[in-house]
Amino acid sequence: MARPESKLKELKSAELRHEPGARRDLVVTLNRRSAPRLIAYGDDFMYEKLPVGTRVIYPPPPLEPLADPDAAIRYALLRPENADPLFAQLNPNMRVTIAIDDISLPLPQMRRPDIRERALNIVLQTLADYGVDDVHLIVATSLHRRMTEAEIRRMVGERAFKQFWPERLYNFDGENRAELVMLGKSDHGEEVWLSRRAAESDLLLYLNINLVPMDGGHKSVAVGLAPYQSLRHHHNPATLRQCSSYMDPTRSALHHSANRMGRVVNQHVNVFTIETAINNQMYGGMLDFLQKNEDRFSDWDRMRLGGFRWTLGNMSDSLRRQVLNQYAAPYAMTGVWAGETDAVHRKALARVFQQYAVPVKGQSDVLIVGVPYICPYNVNSVMNPVLVQCTGLGYLFNMFRGKPLVRAGGTVIVCHPLRDEFHPEHHPSYIEFFHRCLRETTDASELERNFEAEFARNPTYIHMYRYGHAYHGVHPFYMWYWGEPARQHVGRVIAAGCEEPEVATRMGWEAADTLDEAIAMATSDLGRSASITYLHLPPLVIADVE
């Protein structure tokens, strides 16, 4: 049986367009005549002229989507990697659990049908065909907030929702001690805890979306269905400091730890992984200019940009947030694989890098990143300062393989208004973390030592996590630790366009009113010899730094 992709007529040319060599034009050096550049700036965009000589790295164009995603999913289930086909593993008396990635992926949410809905419908039909009735669907939230009923319905689709909600389709609860079980310890002494239902199932299917190379693999089960007792082994400053890049799993201590724990899971549980990859078609239709090189803007693009910015600028903050959160990206599936976790993940990773990787020569003194309105932890919520830190230093700084885009001791300019603004029902512990803990110290190890256990065990935060829609009490610590490799590497962080300088100061950053001012501050020591790189988002790009 041939893979469905081979039926695509244009596949060959599409692949050629994504050869690394063909991507040299994605790195643009600005001159005097270059147009201003669009830079994500919270729930708005900056449109700024950058200094001559600035290097702008653009994301590659979207990969061709699969012509028939449903056929590709069926093919993957029939021809899995290093495993028997799904149907061959089924019998009517078995207990099956399907775990699904939560709302943190993809970003922004994708247009319906969500990939998870497509895959679930096919998997559930297969299970039904083979008489498997004891099926539970668990949203693998780990310590993320519980998804709401409406969010789950949108994600899994009407069919699965009507059949399983709420008794057999629910969020994972990392604080329900009765429903957790310890499977053992890894060879590094890491405690491996898992959802009891998943652990006691005859077959555990994990259905994932790989938005970036950080996702998927053993991290899906060993993190998504695990409580604090497991996560503390790798979500800590010491481990994260040893990560070269979160986007390069081969050089990430976080992933090494998750892999060790995942292998312990696989020794106890029959895990059948289904991984999917999507292209980077984040904006389409009237907003497709957001993904273009500004030098190639047509008059129509400039008109749409003006109209877009005018509209955003004339909305109230809450309306603007609501409108942006409603936006659904036209992502399309570029690959799906099923079977044994490691084998599946290897193939998925290759496709993800094929989408995002851009070769870049050398590091620079200054890196400019724009933090958008959304990150994995504020879907339908507020981008608070701790999350800005996590997105800027944790995610965008890490968008590299090889070496960081900025040299050791260099400067990162983070474009964001940086307001002292939180969602009290989604991020209650973040508020205390920011106002109490960060006031005392910004040192990740001290924060871990002095405060982490208190927050992790706080009954109010636990209640809000279990029964409300709050992130776990310990979550802001993880977000802070996430920025640890960047904090160790760079000399300065400057918030450009910062509206509340005290917020920047609280996080150990400097504040600048404008991007020009931030660039002047960053290059004050080096003068005109300073090299500047701007990582152009949206959509996403990973720099292969030579």
Next chain:
Amino acid sequence: MSVYAAKPTPPRSGRNLRGRPRACAFYDLDGTLASLNLLHATAFYLANLGRWSARGGYLARLVLDLPRLYLAERDDRRLLNMKLFEAYKGVSRDRLWELGDEYCERVLVRHLYPRAIEMLEGNRAAGIEPVLVTGSPDFLVEPLARRLNVEHFAANRLVYSRGLATGRMREPVMAGSEKSAWCAEFAAARRIDLAACWGYADSYYDLPFLCALGHPVAVNPDRRLLAAAHNRQWPVVRFSHDAESSGQDAASGAWLLDWLGGAADGATGK
């Protein structure tokens, strides 16, 4: 200072036994820990007075007073408390305290939010001592405090004359800023930093009380408190009886049956 000590009981195993607690959690009662309010309690009491004729008179007066109580609630919580407590005028102290136990056992305990009590116990296990700060009368709060193993509470107290309630309240009346003043005094006497203390309340009238504490939490907040909580970035917690077998009934109409049942028992001298 109005500190009331419930009957001492041995500490539970999860309790911080290493001396003085490092922080307190101050809980409002009505609407916060329990899905009842003071009007329910007053109706229960008046329906369980010794004589049938007295019950009718007291209850009729309470019903006639409802518009006045509504206006008082709209203006000021303290005023509401004072007006409501006038309903007890002429009731004997013995009867009030005796019924307090019964009300607690038959009604109040059943209407406590299980997850609120879970949180209270969780806080206690984390070394945060629970304290009740409520506008309910002491004869209701004392039995509950005893059952919850809460050593300290602040509640409203009636003035008695020759063993009968006068319908007036002793100062300080626990409402609004009086609650925060009491908490400040309580914490100062124990050298506890209020900034480290938690406060749980459901009403906008509790805003001064919540503002005085380092960790305010809005519980099942009314519209105005919810707005204030969002504005001030306070955590918002929602308790319900949904997860229980008793379901929503317990939170809505079942209280009526409870105290009517209690009234029938009262007539037989229970």
